[in-house]
Amino acid sequence: MNRIERLRVVAALMSGIVFGLGLALSGMLNPARVRGFLDITRDWDPSLGFVLAGAVAVSALGMALVRRMHKPLLDSRFHLSETRIIDRRLLVGSAIFGIGWGMVGLCPGPALASLSLGLPATALFSTAMLAGMAAHDRLFGARLRQRTS
Numbered sequence: 001m002n003r004i005e006r007l008r009v010v011a012a013l014m015s016g017i018v019f020g021l022g023l024a025l026s027g028m029l030n031p032a033r034v035r036g037f038l039d040i041t042r043d044w045d046p047s048l049g050f051v052l053a054g055a056v057a058v059s060a061l062g063m064a065l066v067r068r069m070h071k072p073l074l075d076s077r078f079h080l081s082e083t084r085i086i087d088r089r090l091l092v093g094s095a096i097f098g099i100g101w102g103m104v105g106l107c108p109g110p111a112l113a114s115l116s117l118g119l120p121a122t123a124l125f126s127t128a129m130l131a132g133m134a135a136h137d138r139l140f141g142a143r144l145r146q147r148t149s
Contacts, residue, residue: 008074020113026051029114031105
């Protein structure tokens with residue numbers, strides 16, 4: 001592994017640690033807090049809205065920086081999606097993701113970060129999530145790779 005590859009690994013690890021710490025400090029590892037935000041009919045918890053607003057602000061700053069850079073610091077090019085099509089597959093997949101996220105109170109990032117808490121339900125969710133990803137790749141991966149090449 002050369003120096004640049006080691007720096008990429010360290011940068012990815014540090015990014016993951018900062019992300020996980022942010023999720024933990026904001027309480028987003030608690031599925032009840034997430035469900036409390038989504039349930040506007042009872043005791044609504046607006047805290048996730050503030051976390052989302054902060055995430056959007058940081059992302060907007062990051063994207064503004066990306067637009068000014070010719071290439072990233074540790075790679076030869078940016079790996080951004082060029083797809084702008086909103087089709088049935090995107091809408092159905094988004095709906096499945098959103099419904100599952102709302103029912104369980106976890107999305108992939110917080111689920112993986114909350115594995116450190118040792119909760120059996122989180123381990124079961126993460127295992128099911130990874131199995132679903134693998135099944136999707138097995139069933140549709142080759143066809144999707146043909147479309148993008």
